Amino acid sequence: MGTRLAGKTALVTGATSNIGRAIAVAYGAEGAHVVVSGRDxxxxxxxxxEIVAAGGRADFVAAALDGSAKASGDLAAEATRILGGRIDVLVNNAGIYPGSSTVSTDETTFDTVYAVNVKAPYFLTAAIAPGMAERGSGVIINLGSWIARLGIPIGSLYSSTKGAVETLTRAWAAEYGPAGVRVNAISPGVILTPDMSANEDHPAQVMMRGTPAGGSGSPDAIAHAAVYLASEESRFVQGTVIDVDGGRVGVAVIAG
Structure with missing residues (x-):
């Protein structure tokens, strides 16, 4: 067990798989009491x-974050109750990705993706950040994406939602930073999922060829950044988007 988050409480959305799960497990391993939120x-x-077996403390709260203020508010209230009246760290991780083109995206899909990826974290932050500000401390971490700043042919809808999240990160840093609340974001590159691990020719894997990292990253890479941003080590980091993408956005990729 580490101690970088000892005595802290945290709510992680979309924490039942992949990046969210890795962040929740890492927080538990560093001493935080974690509310794991998800649908399943x-x-x-x-x-x-997994968290308890490693000596950590965690609770599960089921939540279907559909973008409504009620769903986000209900999650905030239940997590606050379980965590003893306060949330020190909020990780807005839950999101959905439809790999559709602009023309093939219908209005229902458009509204659903914006509801989950933008409205849900917006209203969850609105429910939690004021309490942080009143106490004079707190951390909010949003999950962006490398394709918010580097266009790809498929994914205009998703990338636009992550662009919105990164903009909200800066706006919330300005809004809540003076009250002691640090707001930052992590922009992951291509992160391995179970279906990608066994397929080196998966389109997402191919997009990482030629980068300094030479391939896809693991969920743990994002979790390490999330621990840093939640800890006192990053107390001078405000309104920043940290790229954890193997160099995909910041370095020229030479096809080969």
């Missing part, structure tokens, strides 16, 4: 068991 009770129980 079974997967949530697995994450809780």
């Amino acid at each position: 009770q079974r997967r949530g129980a697995e994450v809780i068991a």
